[in-house]
Amino acid sequence: MPAAQNTAQNAAHSPRVTIGVSLKMYFGHHETLNWARSIASLAARHPAVTGxxxxxxxxxAFPALVPVTGILAGTEVRTGAQDLATDDSGPYTGEVSGAHLHEIGARYAEVGHAERRRLFGEGDTVVAAKTAAALRNGLTPVLCVGxxxxxAPAEAAARTVAEAERVLATASHEGPLGPVVLAYEPQWAIGAPRPASPDHIRTVCESLTGWLSTQPALAGSRVIYGGSAGxxxxxQLGTGVDGLFLGRFAHDPAAVGRILDETLEGALACPTA
Ligand SMILES: O=C(CO)COP(=O)(O)O
Structure with missing residues (x-):
């Protein structure tokens, strides 16, 4: 397909910038619902979302998924879970399956976050199994790598592409792959005062995008950056990244509004097919 036609199709079918927010475990229930109401009202009127x-x-958090999905119904904002089980049903105390998540309206499932790796001992095998569980249940995996x-940026890029390749190769043994959101999150930049440098982020995200372009089974995937993003x-990033994965700096809905404003500024482009 000629490049111009390809670009035109991307513009027609995929929004240029993907903005994800994980609330982690910061908010209580009512605080979460109030925040979601603010985001719903922002999304209903912000031209970046409506356009x-x-x-x-x-x-x-899991218990807020149903009410938050209800609050956001009628807007273009989708919801997802911060985790999911490797299996779809059975004796897995405390777990929530991808099938259950899809049934209640979730459309994304985060896997491989550094906090789950560090605090809950999740390794590549579990991350791959959760990625496969998301895909077979109609959820887009938000696969964190970093x-x-x-x-140095080149070394970070090599390690991160190798990680994505490893996890997705293992996931592919369990079933067909599909579009994923690759969230590049350098672990040292999570919960930090500031994000990685734009040069660092661009180098790694462009390497991930380049690798994705060689993987037809992952066509339609996106590469976003997380780690003290705001x-x-x-x-600052301009081209070279498809969006952001926000944590603390999305707690103030006005900050989300300012980030949406930036997506309208015209300097950003979507390099991912
Ligand atoms: O881990 C993150 C998003 O999943 C980033 O969190 P912070 O932006 O709070 O560092």
Whole structure:
């Protein structure tokens, strides 16, 4: 397909910027619902969302998924879970299956976050099994990848592409792959005062995008950056990344509004097919 036609099709079918928010375990229940109401009202009127320049997804805690999905119904904002089980039903105390999540309206499931790897001992095998569980249940995996220690951008890119390749190759043994959101989150930049440098982020995200372009089974995937991301970063990044994965800096809905404003500024482009 000629490049111009391909670009035109992307513009027609996929929003240019993907903005995800994980609330982690920061908010109580009522705080979560109030935040979701603010995001619903923002999304209903913000031209980036209503005009399709930005797509927004939010990942609340499990108990808030049903009410938050209800609050956001009628907007273009989708919801998802911060985790899911490797299996679809059975004796797995405390777990929530992908089938259950899809049934209640979730459309995304986060897997492989650094906090789950570090605090809950999840390794590549579990992350791959959860990725496969999301895909077979109609959920888009938000697969977090990223180097542990701060290293040079080229080394970070090599490690991160290798991680994505490893996890997705293992997931492919369980079933067909499909579009994923690859969330590049350098582990050292999570919960930090500031994000990785724009040069670092661009180098790694462009490598991930380049690798994805060689993987037809993952066509339609996106590459977003997370790790102390907030207002101003998209503008600094310009091209080379498909969006952001927000944590603390989305707690103030006004900050989400400022980030959506940035998606309208025109300097951003979507390099991912
Ligand atoms: O881990 C993150 C998103 O999943 C990033 O969190 P912070 O932006 O709070 O560092």
């Amino acid at each position: 399709g320049t930005a797509e927004l997804f939010v990942l609340p 180097e542990l220690d701060q290293v 207002p101003g970063l998209l503008t």
